[in-house]
Amino acid sequence: MSSGSKTYIVEHLDPELGAWSELEYLAIARESHEAGSNFCLSSLPPAFKVPEALTKIPSFTAETRGVEELYASDKSRVCLLDPAAASDLSPEDGNKFDAFLFGGILGDDPPRDRTSELRKKGFEGRRLGPVQMTTDTAVRVTRMVVEGKTPLKEIPYLDHPELKFNEHESTQMPFRYVKGEDAKPIMPEGMVELIRKDSDKAIDDMF
Numbered sequence: 001m002s003s004g005s006k007t008y009i010v011e012h013l014d015p016e017l018g019a020w021s022e023l024e025y026l027a028i029a030r031e032s033h034e035a036g037s038n039f040c041l042s043s044l045p046p047a048f049k050v051p052e053a054l055t056k057i058p059s060f061t062a063e064t065r066g067v068e069e070l071y072a073s074d075k076s077r078v079c080l081l082d083p084a085a086a087s088d089l090s091p092e093d094g095n096k097f098d099a100f101l102f103g104g105i106l107g108d109d110p111p112r113d114r115t116s117e118l119r120k121k122g123f124e125g126r127r128l129g130p131v132q133m134t135t136d137t138a139v140r141v142t143r144m145v146v147e148g149k150t151p152l153k154e155i156p157y158l159d160h161p162e163l164k165f166n167e168h169e170s171t172q173m174p175f176r177y178v179k180g181e182d183a184k185p186i187m188p189e190g191m192v193e194l195i196r197k198d199s200d201k202a203i204d205d206m207f
């Protein structure tokens with residue numbers, strides 16, 4: 001039986017840290033800290049430069065070791081959030097597990113199942129419903145279920161929302177998000193601006 005504060009582990013699977021991942025990791029670190037839980041970014045390459053804003057969050061840890069090594073003595077405490085798992089995460093899983101593991105990979109459309117790299121390690125898996133979420137959304141939803149005890153089906157979601165930048169420009173996100181009190185998708189601070197910049201760049205590159 002598990003008790004006490006939860007640890008959210010993102011096993012970083014990309015060689016570098018892109019601007020999107022940096023904003024996502026910062027949002028996870030801030031929200032975990034506010035909730036009294038821990039956030040660990042594992043499997044970092046030794047030369048990896050941890051962004052300064054992250055190092056300032058006291059409950060955040062950066063690890064070059066992978067999750068298998070970190071939890072070698074008690075794998076059964078770790079739950080892998082896996083889009084291909086046979087059963088969905090439930091509030092009772094908060095009693096069974098005290099660490100929740102996520103793939104540190106950007107979402108892709110169609111999904112390439114890079115979570116399979118973590119599946120091979122043999123942790124018990126749970127799904128967060130059938131739609132692909134961003135990593136920060138997956139952590140947010142897991143916290144709502146295992147700490148807030150809200151069943152997955154009662155969380156308000158926004159699927160594939162359209163971000164409207166102005167009258168002429170908009171972009172559709174191929175992910176599921178949690179719906180905020182303002183009825184907009186909850187996203188890391190600075191993400192909408194980054195998406196807008198990236199979409200402007202994509203348009204510029206066409207000419």
Ligand SMILES: C[S@@+](CC[C@H](N)C(=O)[O-])C[C@H]1O[C@@H](n2cnc3c(N)ncnc32)[C@H](O)[C@@H]1O
Pocket residue numbers: 080081082083084101102103104105106107108110111112113114115116126127128129130131132133134135138
């Ligand atoms: C952006 S998703 C990556 C999904 C991806 N396209 C892949 O290759 O697996 C990042 C992480 O969030 C978690 N995640 C996202 N959506 C999920 C879902 N519906 N069920 C379980 N986990 C999910 C997984 O841990 C996944 O590795």
